[in-house]
Amino acid sequence: MVVSGQDIHVVAGVITAIGPTSAQSLTGDVDAAGLMAMPGFINSHTHAAMTLLRGAVEDVAVESWFNDHIWPIEVNVTADDVQLGTELACAEMIQAGVTSFADHYFHADRAAAAVINSGLRANLGMTFFSSQGPAGLETSASFAADWNDAAGGRITTSLAPHATYTCDDADLSSAAEAARTLGVRVHLHAAETVEQTESSLAARGITPIQVLADTGVLDAGVLIAHGCGIVPDDLALLAPFADRIGVAHCPKTYMKLATNPLTPIDELRSAGIAVGLGTDGPASCNSIDLFENMRLTALAQKFIHRDATRLGVSQALAMAGPESARAIGSSAGRLAVGAPADIILVDLSGLHCQPLHNPLAALVYSARASDVQTTIVDGIPLMVDRELLTVDAAELSARVAARAPQLLDHDPTQSIQTYAP
Amino acid sequence: MVVSGQDIHVVAGVITAIGPTSAQSLTGDVDAAGLMAMPGFINSHTHAAMTLLRGAVEDVAVESWFNDHIWPIEVNVTADDVQLGTELACAEMIQAGVTSFADHYFHADRAAAAVINSGLRANLGMTFFSSQGPAGLETSASFAADWNDAAGGRITTSLAPHATYTCDDADLSSAAEAARTLGVRVHLHAAETVEQTESSLAARGITPIQVLADTGVLDAGVLIAHGCGIVPDDLALLAPFADRIGVAHCPKTYMKLATNPLTPIDELRSAGIAVGLGTDGPASCNSIDLFENMRLTALAQKFIHRDATRLGVSQALAMAGPESARAIGSSAGRLAVGAPADIILVDLSGLHCQPLHNPLAALVYSARASDVQTTIVDGIPLMVDRELLTVDAAELSARVAARAPQLLDHDPTQSIQTYAP
Numbered sequence: 033m034v035v036s037g038q039d040i041h042v043v044a045g046v047i048t049a050i051g052p053t054s055a056q057s058l059t060g061d062v063d064a065a066g067l068m069a070m071p072g073f074i075n076s077h078t079h080a081a082m083t084l085l086r087g088a089v090e091d092v093a094v095e096s097w098f099n100d101h102i103w104p105i106e107v108n109v110t111a112d113d114v115q116l117g118t119e120l121a122c123a124e125m126i127q128a129g130v131t132s133f134a135d136h137y138f139h140a141d142r143a144a145a146a147v148i149n150s151g152l153r154a155n156l157g158m159t160f161f162s163s164q165g166p167a168g169l170e171t172s173a174s175f176a177a178d179w180n181d182a183a184g185g186r187i188t189t190s191l192a193p194h195a196t197y198t199c200d201d202a203d204l205s206s207a208a209e210a211a212r213t214l215g216v217r218v219h220l221h222a223a224e225t226v227e228q229t230e231s232s233l234a235a236r237g238i239t240p241i242q243v244l245a246d247t248g249v250l251d252a253g254v255l256i257a258h259g260c261g262i263v264p265d266d267l268a269l270l271a272p273f274a275d276r277i278g279v280a281h282c283p284k285t286y287m288k289l290a291t292n293p294l295t296p297i298d299e300l301r302s303a304g305i306a307v308g309l310g311t312d313g314p315a316s317c318n319s320i321d322l323f324e325n326m327r328l329t330a331l332a333q334k335f336i337h338r339d340a341t342r343l344g345v346s347q348a349l350a351m352a353g354p355e356s357a358r359a360i361g362s363s364a365g366r367l368a369v370g371a372p373a374d375i376i377l378v379d380l381s382g383l384h385c386q387p388l389h390n391p392l393a394a395l396v397y398s399a400r401a402s403d404v405q406t407t408i409v410d411g412i413p414l415m416v417d418r419e420l421l422t423v424d425a426a427e428l429s430a431r432v433a434a435r436a437p438q439l440l441d442h443d444p445t446q447s448i449q450t451y452a453p
Numbered sequence: 454m455v456v457s458g459q460d461i462h463v464v465a466g467v468i469t470a471i472g473p474t475s476a477q478s479l480t481g482d483v484d485a486a487g488l489m490a491m492p493g494f495i496n497s498h499t500h501a502a503m504t505l506l507r508g509a510v511e512d513v514a515v516e517s518w519f520n521d522h523i524w525p526i527e528v529n530v531t532a533d534d535v536q537l538g539t540e541l542a543c544a545e546m547i548q549a550g551v552t553s554f555a556d557h558y559f560h561a562d563r564a565a566a567a568v569i570n571s572g573l574r575a576n577l578g579m580t581f582f583s584s585q586g587p588a589g590l591e592t593s594a595s596f597a598a599d600w601n602d603a604a605g606g607r608i609t610t611s612l613a614p615h616a617t618y619t620c621d622d623a624d625l626s627s628a629a630e631a632a633r634t635l636g637v638r639v640h641l642h643a644a645e646t647v648e649q650t651e652s653s654l655a656a657r658g659i660t661p662i663q664v665l666a667d668t669g670v671l672d673a674g675v676l677i678a679h680g681c682g683i684v685p686d687d688l689a690l691l692a693p694f695a696d697r698i699g700v701a702h703c704p705k706t707y708m709k710l711a712t713n714p715l716t717p718i719d720e721l722r723s724a725g726i727a728v729g730l731g732t733d734g735p736a737s738c739n740s741i742d743l744f745e746n747m748r749l750t751a752l753a754q755k756f757i758h759r760d761a762t763r764l765g766v767s768q769a770l771a772m773a774g775p776e777s778a779r780a781i782g783s784s785a786g787r788l789a790v791g792a793p794a795d796i797i798l799v800d801l802s803g804l805h806c807q808p809l810h811n812p813l814a815a816l817v818y819s820a821r822a823s824d825v826q827t828t829i830v831d832g833i834p835l836m837v838d839r840e841l842l843t844v845d846a847a848e849l850s851a852r853v854a855a856r857a858p859q860l861l862d863h864d865p866t867q868s869i870q871t872y873a874p
Contacts, residue, residue: 086807087814091765124804287752288818290761318818319805328752331708335753340711344512383545384740384822386507386850387857393508397709397739401805402823429807436808 034391040069042373045184045410049369062413067377067405068391070349071365072131073322074356077219077257077280077310079137079159080146081109081117083124084436085315094225094289098451100444102315106138107446108439114139115146120432122150123423124320126414128401131374133320134255134280134310134360136192136219140175148183151414151422153374155255155360157192157219161449162200169193169203173210180216186410188362190219190255196240197228197453204247217253217276217361225291228453229261241266250277255360257310259295260286267303274304278359281351283328284319285312294332297343308356321401326352330396345392377406455812461490463794466605466831470790483834488798488826489812491770492786493552494743495777498640498678498701500558500734501567502530502538504545505857507735515646515710519872521865523736527559528867529860535560536567541853543571544844545741547835549822552795554741555676555701555731555781557613557640561596569604572835572843574795576676576781578613578640582870583621590614590624594631601637607831609783611640611676617661618649618874625668638674638697638782646712649874650682662687671698676781678731680716681707688724695725699780702772704749705740706733715753718764729777742822747773751817766813798827 041049089101109117114137125133132153135143140158147154158175160168176189191207191214193199199207199220211218223229223240232240241262244250250269253276256262262270262279270277281295297307309329311320326348333343357365364372378395382403385394407415414422462470510522530538535558546554553574556564561579568575579596581589597610612628612635614620620628620641632639644650644661653661662683665671671690674697677683683691683700691698702716718728730750732741747769754764778786785793799816803824806815828836835843 084808085810086819087809087811090811090814090818091762093761097761120804120807127804284752287756288761290755290759290763292756292759318814321805328749331705331749332756334711335708335713338711338713340514340518340709341512342711381850383541383548383846383850384742386541387505387853388508389506389857389861390508390511393511393739397511398507400821400823402821425804429802429804432808436810440810 040367040375042411045373047367047369047371047373050367062406062408062416064377066381067379069367069375069377071353071367072374072376072407072409073129073352074308074360074362074365075125075130075133075311075320075322076255076278076308076356076359077282077312078121078133078135078320079313080121080133080135080143081114081137082313082315083120084113084117084432084439086318088315088440094291095451097289099447103447103449103451104444105439105442106448108442109138111139111142113435113439115142116431116435118143118146119150119423119428121314121320122146122152123420123425123428125152126150126407126420126423127404128321128323129376129378129404129407130320130322131376131407131409132362132364134219136257141179144179144182144187147187149422151409151412153186153364153372153409155188155190155219155362157190159192159194161194161198162203163198163449169206172207176210176214176216180214184410188216190217193218193220195221195224196232196243198449201243201247204243204249208248208252211252217255218249219255219257221257222259223261223266224258226261226293229263231453239263239266241269245269253277253361255280258282259300260291260293262296262300264299267299270305271303278306278308278361280308280310280359281329282310282312282317282325283332284325285316287328287332289316294336297333306355306358307351308359309352322352323399323401327396345396348396349392373408373411375408376404379403379405461788461796463832466794468788468790468792468794471788483827483829483837485798487802488800490788490796490798492774492788493795493797493828493830494550494773495729495781495783495786496546496551496554496732496741496743497676497699497729497777497780498703498731498733499542499554499556499741501542501554501556501564502535502558503734503736504541505534505538505853505860507739509736509861515712516872518710520868524868524870524872525865526860526863527869529863530559532560532563534856534860536563537852537856539564539567540571540844540849542735542741543567543573544841544846544849546573547571547828547841547844548825549742549744550797550799550825550828551741551743552797552828552830553783553785555640557678562600565600565603565608568608570843572830572833574607574785574793574830576609576611576640576783578611580613580615582615582619583624584619584870590627593628597631597635597637601635605831609637611638614639614641616642616645616874617653617664619870622664622668625664625670629669629673632673638676639670640676640678642678643680644677644682644687645679647682647714650684652874660684660687662690666690674698674782676701679703680721681712681714683717683721685720688720691726692724699727699729699782701729701731701780702750703731703733703738703746704753705746706737708749708753710737715757718754727776727779728772729780730773743773744820744822748817766817769817770813794829794832796829797825800824800826
């Protein structure tokens, strides 16, 4: 629904009223004349710091992508790099109208520092593998405990085992238990591809989703990244926990890495599971842009189901906002009284959006991230008229340019992990 | 290949030299410091004037899209509308770095007027149906004769029967004959979907491509829009005419209208046929953006073939430039001495492109149409630093906004044609 001539009133980071535009000017007003106000996009799964690897590895199969390139390169990634890469990602997200994101990466405390400085909202998880020994889980759990509700509530946390194929059942059970104790959720990769599901069935006789059920992860509440390998039998396992489960759909990465089929969006939604939109990490998706992933989601669903009526304009927008919020357990994603004031103003006056027969269709099929003029999080403007207010873009670019080439100079015999799901 | 620190010298619309940057400043210089110069994108198939219907019809199946919506609405489209809609499309293309396009629409003389004013390069065809009687073909042929090589060569023409299912064999033969006489090609829709091929086989025992062979259209030279229904047997028919045949691949439209499968790109290329990239008309694709269609082409090929090594970064760029040029029979699409000076300058310094590990990957997977800073056609700057030099955007938007709603107020009992391929 699009309504014209409205003011949005914000007090202490919360929307307190929405009503007809008044001539009265108040301190702190942001001028939205001629712009469309909408809830900020919510990026339900990313590895923000991997901006530093954007474009470094192209046109290779997923096993080689991990084993020959990304995981060996990540041996080089330091805590400083995580803060730097996350700063870059946050700036890019502010420019693209993303107001909150769910992140899964190492050195999450340094990602938190970047989030605090940027002004964005984020759910952060400290990635761990069981190959790290007990320290992995402990670090992830202590991060989740120490940082939950930090930055005035802008930062929340998750327990972040990497995946069902890189963390053993004991660690998954412990992560679930820690999440329950802290009142947070688990965020992990599971059933990323149908091959992973088949591999799990062959090795253990159960699907990755059954692993999550058996280890108490579903009961704790979980954000499942990708879930492209979720099979019909899994839905009955997921449905009882629909109030605390979300799945992040990141179509650009799937298409680029050729992990066909896609997340079974309709089946999950029919089971009551929130399916949000994510970008995945910029090493695979190359841009942290939910306009792009929203559009791809609609296009790909129509295409693979050979049905142009599938996943209409309104549903695409819902997935990028309220559904993504529900998927990550956030109350944002709505322009409504009581909701967090995470608001973007989009300029639909560009020639590429004219004529404006259908503003919602313009958002889904014509608009670009560069059409976002203003990004507000927690009632605080982070970008106005495309001017970043919390980031010095030139200084940040210079730091990134100085560090990035060094990261690629890696030892091919070293790796943080082996991809053998 | 990316080379730094070069000057491109242009005389009378042609690139005369490319060499190391000189400190010498010449009259008419365009400053490209810090920007990537590349050949302008070539849009190998569109219906430019249909910008006026952008977003008017969403989320409906292709038969309904034509029969219940677009073709009834097009009864309202006047010659003035065609000029207006093409003006809008030209402005949008200049902003998106498209320097030439192949257009297929009614009132093509008025599209030509828009092209002349905009400064773009175009191959224009006057659409006709056999249901128009002899006047359809005659108008298309006389347009092709009168306007070929107009505007100092910026405008070339094609004979433009609508499709194999809306034009009879006699008209196709006559169009081919007229094209041969004029030394131009035919531009038409053929084998748009596999259903069309099946329907042709059922009704006539031959494929749409066989129809083109039998009517002399292949021999005359032809730009085939879409060709998603081209089957293996068709390739042997096409191959002997590879020097004069191109196919336009427009993935956003196919995915949106769910016309799966896609153009068989690899099979056509193996047969020596140029496969270019197009946007199709903005009523289906919503934006005239080859960054988007280039990216979708690469993503979709990897995805449908379940092979992340398919259609790499260099091939995607080639399809958007030199392959598109070859598909439409143009000598543009290259930064080379002797080529038309159709050049764009792209800013890859945006945060969404940092770090710049791989500039070509940045173009394919990170950059946006809004990153194009400067667009030059025939040596003449049409946009510099994103300022349009041949179009008054505000005045144009106002004219579009005034007219567009009236177009949708149509009589549902009237239609320009019935879609029953």
